[in-house]
Structure formats: structure tokens, C-alpha cells
Amino acid sequence: MSSISTHAGDHGQDGHGHAHEAPHIAARAKLDMDAVTPGSGMKTAGAGLMFMGIVGIVVVAVGGFSGGLVGKQALASYHMGFLYALGIALGALGLQMILQQFNAGWGAAVRRTAESTASMMWVVLLLFLPILILELFVTKGMLFKWMDPAYTAGDIIYTKKMAWLDPQFWAIRAAIYFFIWIALGSVLYRLSRKQDENGDRWITAKQRWISSFGLLLFALSTAFASFDWLMSLDYHWFSTMFGVYFFAGSVLSSLAVMIVVMCSLRASGKYGAAFTKEHQHDLGKLMFAFTVFWAYVTFCQYFLIWYSNIPEETAFYNLRKDGGYMPIFVALCLGHFLIPFVILLVRDVKRNPHLLRLVALWILVMHAADLVFMVRPIVKDAKPGVNLWLDIAGILGPALFFIGAAVWKMSRGPIIPIKDPRLHEVLGHKNYV
Amino acid sequence: MARKQSKIFKTPTGETVYGMMAEFATPADVYHAAEKFRDAGFKNWDLYAPFPIHGIDEAMGLKTSRVPLLTGLIGLGGAGVGFAFQYWVSVYGYATVVQGKPLGAWQAFVPVTFEIGVLFTAFTALISMLAFNTLPMWYHPLFKKSRFLRVSDDRFVICVESRDPNFDPAKTRQMFESAKGYNIDLVEE
Numbered sequence: 001m002s003s004i005s006t007h008a009g010d011h012g013q014d015g016h017g018h019a020h021e022a023p024h025i026a027a028r029a030k031l032d033m034d035a036v037t038p039g040s041g042m043k044t045a046g047a048g049l050m051f052m053g054i055v056g057i058v059v060v061a062v063g064g065f066s067g068g069l070v071g072k073q074a075l076a077s078y079h080m081g082f083l084y085a086l087g088i089a090l091g092a093l094g095l096q097m098i099l100q101q102f103n104a105g106w107g108a109a110v111r112r113t114a115e116s117t118a119s120m121m122w123v124v125l126l127l128f129l130p131i132l133i134l135e136l137f138v139t140k141g142m143l144f145k146w147m148d149p150a151y152t153a154g155d156i157i158y159t160k161k162m163a164w165l166d167p168q169f170w171a172i173r174a175a176i177y178f179f180i181w182i183a184l185g186s187v188l189y190r191l192s193r194k195q196d197e198n199g200d201r202w203i204t205a206k207q208r209w210i211s212s213f214g215l216l217l218f219a220l221s222t223a224f225a226s227f228d229w230l231m232s233l234d235y236h237w238f239s240t241m242f243g244v245y246f247f248a249g250s251v252l253s254s255l256a257v258m259i260v261v262m263c264s265l266r267a268s269g270k271y272g273a274a275f276t277k278e279h280q281h282d283l284g285k286l287m288f289a290f291t292v293f294w295a296y297v298t299f300c301q302y303f304l305i306w307y308s309n310i311p312e313e314t315a316f317y318n319l320r321k322d323g324g325y326m327p328i329f330v331a332l333c334l335g336h337f338l339i340p341f342v343i344l345l346v347r348d349v350k351r352n353p354h355l356l357r358l359v360a361l362w363i364l365v366m367h368a369a370d371l372v373f374m375v376r377p378i379v380k381d382a383k384p385g386v387n388l389w390l391d392i393a394g395i396l397g398p399a400l401f402f403i404g405a406a407v408w409k410m411s412r413g414p415i416i417p418i419k420d421p422r423l424h425e426v427l428g429h430k431n432y433v
Numbered sequence: 434m435a436r437k438q439s440k441i442f443k444t445p446t447g448e449t450v451y452g453m454m455a456e457f458a459t460p461a462d463v464y465h466a467a468e469k470f471r472d473a474g475f476k477n478w479d480l481y482a483p484f485p486i487h488g489i490d491e492a493m494g495l496k497t498s499r500v501p502l503l504t505g506l507i508g509l510g511g512a513g514v515g516f517a518f519q520y521w522v523s524v525y526g527y528a529t530v531v532q533g534k535p536l537g538a539w540q541a542f543v544p545v546t547f548e549i550g551v552l553f554t555a556f557t558a559l560i561s562m563l564a565f566n567t568l569p570m571w572y573h574p575l576f577k578k579s580r581f582l583r584v585s586d587d588r589f590v591i592c593v594e595s596r597d598p599n600f601d602p603a604k605t606r607q608m609f610e611s612a613k614g615y616n617i618d619l620v621e622e
Contacts, residue, residue, distance in 0.1 A: 345505055
């Protein structure tokens with residue numbers, strides 16, 4: 001807020017040069033250390049969520065070992081859950097780097113949530129290992145059909161893409177992505193925690209510097225990961241918009257998780273002045289922005305394919321149309337965009353913790369539907385709704401496990417960066433519009 | 434300006450009083466003065482400053498503007514009109530098959546629907562903002578005060594109108610004085 005200096009800087013020339021502060025600065029709140037120290041309930045909540053996640057994963061695993069169509073579907077269901085967890089972690093990583101890059105004063109309040117979430121990226125790697133091992137050594141192309149030499153025999157499109165769609169290269173790329181994400185996530189988290197102890201302002205400068213090239217690496221790795229793990233499920237098909245599509249959904253789901261976690265913490269009496277409805281309002285605005293961004297990207301992808309009507313491009317939508325996924329398509333148009341768009345336009349919704357949390361939960365449900373729309377149709381034999389318990393357990397398992405791990409991680413230190421140099425801006429933050 | 438008035442105040446020279454103004458040296462002074470007038474229940478008064486003062490709407494007790502609601506409703510309505518118009522043209526008014534698509538293909542209407550929504554939103558926001566601010570305004574009694582010109586440079590001014598039920602030349606002057614106001618002056622109509 002550059003206006004601080006403007007307010008105090010009008011003395012001298014008019015003979016009224018006494019020191020004074022603008023009123024809203026004089027009324028600035030103090031940091032309440034008790035309110036930013038996590039309670040024991042947070043650890044319990046994290047552990048509870050992780051336990052529920054494990055139950056879900058076990059259910060999917062039981063389905064997977066039963067083999068046949070259920071086994072095939074279980075792998076796809078689990079893959080959706082893995083992508084759900086990955087999206088939340090990636091969104092948190094990208095958001096905190098964006099906040100650092102823009103030197104966002106208000107954002108210091110919400111950064112610790114994102115830092116804790118992104119630092120648990122290694123849990124996502126753990127969740128990915130079953131898919132990697134199964135697809136490379138056991139099921140060999142049950143999910144990623146291009147991994148199956150018998151399936152791709154004589155396929156000219158595969159031959160053209162062979163250099164990229166090579167199982168070993170695919171695994172190496174996965175290692176590179178996870179290396180980038182885990183390194184960025186844990187380094188940024190550790191620096192932030194170090195600052196909690198020594199209050200060194202240069203740590204903020206260092207975080208900003210890391211975020212600069214970090215964002216570039218993040219953008220490229222996120223896009224290519226979405227090509228590898230989502231777009232290649234249907235390896236004949238391609239869309240240059242896909243990386244952005246995945247990014248938009250990821251950040252949106254991550255914001256929704258942050259809103260649910262932080263509004264719940266605030267409802268339980270945490271944060272004090274460090275996270276008020278002003279900061280919540282800003283999170284709501286970001287969620288609104290990414291709702292629109294997701295819709296824009298999704299529609300652009302669909303619109304161009306619909307307009308040009310080239311068979312190799314329309315295959316993606318035809319597969320979903322013929323597979324009986326049109327209800328989900330309509331639900332996404334309405335529930336992922338139109339309804340949250342209109343609701344989040346209202347200022348009072350963004351400032352009401354209960355309403356905003358409800359909208360965030362709704363968006364999380366719709367994000368699951370989005371993943372179902374992207375992944376599930378590749379299991380052509382199982383129509384939508386068949387073995388619904390498998391899909392529900394497959395998404396909820398890894399997702400809840402990861403969210404629980406993030407909440408648990410957050411409970412291991414102050415829930416905001418207590419010595420961030422921008423903290424005075426956090427405590428005095430106010431939305432004037 | 435014809436308006437309902439319970440009492441009509443006159444200056445010593447016999448002119449109708451529009452209100453009373455006072456200058457303030459700092460944003461903090463004018464902020465606290467605004468709080469006093471708000472708490473005293475004044476309704477017809479305004480504050481003039483060279484730049485936006487954060488939180489001043491709260492200090493003045495201003496209610497949330499109706500501009501966002503109006504803008505939202507008319508924007509969404511405009512988008513609906515845009516869609517309906519394209520649909521009518523494509524299906525009934527001038528039915529032409531383009532690129533082998535169905536006549537009422539909604540996909541093709543989305544970009545224009547969006548743009549018309551934006552157009553309606555922007556115009557509603559601008560016009561309703563001007564309307565609620567009673568702009569454009571070609572004349573204002575304060576323009577006659579040469580000291581008022583400094584409000585565009587380094588002065589902060591509050592003017593209480595005489596039509597406010599709480600207005601009383603002596604008491605209002607006292608309030609200004611107690612709130613660090615100076616150069617307190619009656620403003621003629």
C-alpha cells in the first residue's frame with residue numbers, strides 16, 4: 001500500500017508539520033501469537049483425513065486386485081485421485097511463487113498454507129509410484145495404451161510419436177517433473193520456516209529469486225506432465241491448450257482447498273487479525289478469477305475443435321459423447337462455470353466464510369467431475385456410473401490422503417509466516433472496493 | 434435548485450445559505466471530522482479531497498453503492514439479449530447454414546454473447562456511476578469559493594448543507610472548530 005507514505009507525507013509545506021498517521025494505520029491490529037499457533041485439533045484433523053484417504057486407497061486396491069474390468073477401472077479411478085492430489089499440490093506451488101513474484105503484501109497471510117501443501121509434493125510422488133510401477137512392469141499399457149507394443153503395432157500415428165511416447169523416457173520425464181516440484185516446494189518451505197526463526201529479510205529476496213525461474217520451470221513441467229499423464233491417455237489426440245487447461249483446474253482446486261482449510265481454521269478461532277474476511281475476500285476473488293479462466297480455456301479448446309471439425313481432433317469429444325458422458329459435460333458447463341460465476345460475483349458471498357467455504361466445496365466436487373470427464377472415458381467397457389463406488393473411492397482416497405498430509409504438515413509450525421517483512425501489510429489489509 | 438427545506442438560512446447580506454464549509458490540513462483530521470458528522474447523524478454533507486482516502490467511505494457512513502448490483506444484472510441481461518438476438522437471426526431472421534453447422538448452434542454464439550455482456554457491463558458501470566453521483570454537474574455553490582480550489586491540491590474540505598435537518602449555523606461551526614477545521618465559512622446558494 002503505497003498510500004501509507006502519501007498519507008503521512010503531506011506535512012512541511014502548510015505549517016501543519018506535526019507527525020501523524022492516517023487513522024486506519026493507527027488502528028492496525030497486532031499479531032496474536034496464540035492465534036497463529038496450531039492447536040492439537042489440526043493434527044487430529046490431518047490424521048483423520050489421511051486415514052479416510054487410506055481407506056479409499058485400500059478400497060481401490062481391493063478393486064484393482066480383483067482384476068478384469070473392475071481392475072482396469074480401478075487403475076483409471078486411482079489415476080483420477082492421483083491427478084486430483086497432484087493438482088492441489090501443483091496449484092499451491094504455483095500460487096505461492098506467483099505471490100512471491102508479485103511481492104503480494106496480503107498474500108503473506110495465505111502463503112503458509114500453500115507452502116505447507118506444496119512441501120508435501122513427495123506424498124504425491126508416493127501416490128504416483130503405484131501407477132508408474134504397474135504401468136511399466138505389471139499391467140503394461142492398461143491405462144496408457146501406447147505402452148502396449150501389441151496394441152500399437154502398425155499404428156502410423158504412434159510411430160510418428162514414438163520418440164516422445166517411450167515408456168522409459170516417460171518414466172525419466174516423470175522423475176524430472178517430480179524433482180523440480182519437490183525441490184521447489186521443500187526449498188521454499190524451508191526458507192520460510194527459517195525466516196520464522198531468525199526474521200532475516202533477505203530470505204524473502206531469496207524466495208523471490210527462486211520463484212522467478214521456479215515459475216518458468218513450474219509452467220513447463222506442469223504442461224508437459226499434463227501431456228504425459230492426461231493427454232497421452234488418448235495418444236492419437238492432441239491439444240495445444242491442454243497444459244493450460246490442466247493448470248487452470250489445478251490452481252482452482254488448490255485455491256478451493258486453501259479456502260476450506262483457512263475458513264475452517266478461522267471458524268475455530270485461529271488467525272486473529274492475520275487472516276480476516278479481507279484476506280478471505282481476496283482468496284474468493286482469485287477463485288472467481290480462476291473459475292472464469294478455467295471456463296475460458298476449456299471453452300477455447302472445445303470451440304476450436306468444434307468449429308474446424310477435423311476427425312483427429314474431434315475424437316476426444318466424440319469418445320465422451322458416444323460413451324454417455326454428455327450429462328457430465330452439461331454439468332461442467334453449469335456447475336463448474338455458470339453457477340459459481342454468478343454466485344462469486346456477489347461481494348457478500350466472498351466475504352462470508354460459511355458461504356465461500358460452501359462454494360469452494362462445490363468447486364472441489366466439480367473439479368472431480370472435470371477429472372472424470374478427462375480420464376474415465378478411456379475405460380470404454382465400463383459406462384459412466386458403473387461401479388461408481390470405485391470412482392468415488394479412487395478420487396477420494398488419494399485426494400483426502402494428500403489434503404490430510406498437507407493439513408498435518410501445516411500443524412507443525414505457525415500457520416502464517418510470522419516474521420515475513422510484509423506482515424504489517426497483512427495485518428492492516430483491507431479491501432476498499 | 435428547488436428542494437424541500439424546513440428552514441431557510443440567510444447570510445448577513447441576505448443571500449440564501451447553501452451550507453457551511455471548513456478546511457482541514459491533513460487526511461487524518463478530515464477523517465476524524467467525518468466520523469463526528471457521521472455519528473451526529475448528518476445526511477446531507479460531503480467531503481472533498483485531492484486524492485482517495487482509504488476507508489473514508491466508512492468514516493462518512495456511506496452505504497454500499499448500488500452500481501455493482503445494477504451492473505451485474507444489466508450485464509447478465511445484456512448477455513442474454515445478445516444470445517437471444519443471435520439465435521433469432523440465425524434460426525428465424527436470416528436462417529443460413531454456415532460450415533454445415535446446425536442453425537441454432539450455441540457454441541458459435543458464445544464469443545459474441547460474452548462480448549455483448551462485457552459491453553453492457555461497461556456502459557452500465559460508467560453511466561450508473563455518473564448518474565448516482567449526479568454527474569455531470571455544471572454548477573455547484575462551492576465553486577464560488579476561491580479557497581475551495583485548493584481541494585484539488587493540498588486541502589481537505591467538508592461542506593454541510595443547510596437542508597440537513599441537523600444543520601444549525603452556530604452549532605455546525607462549533608463542530609467544525611472542535612474537529613480541527615479552520616477557515617470555516619458559509620457558502621451561498
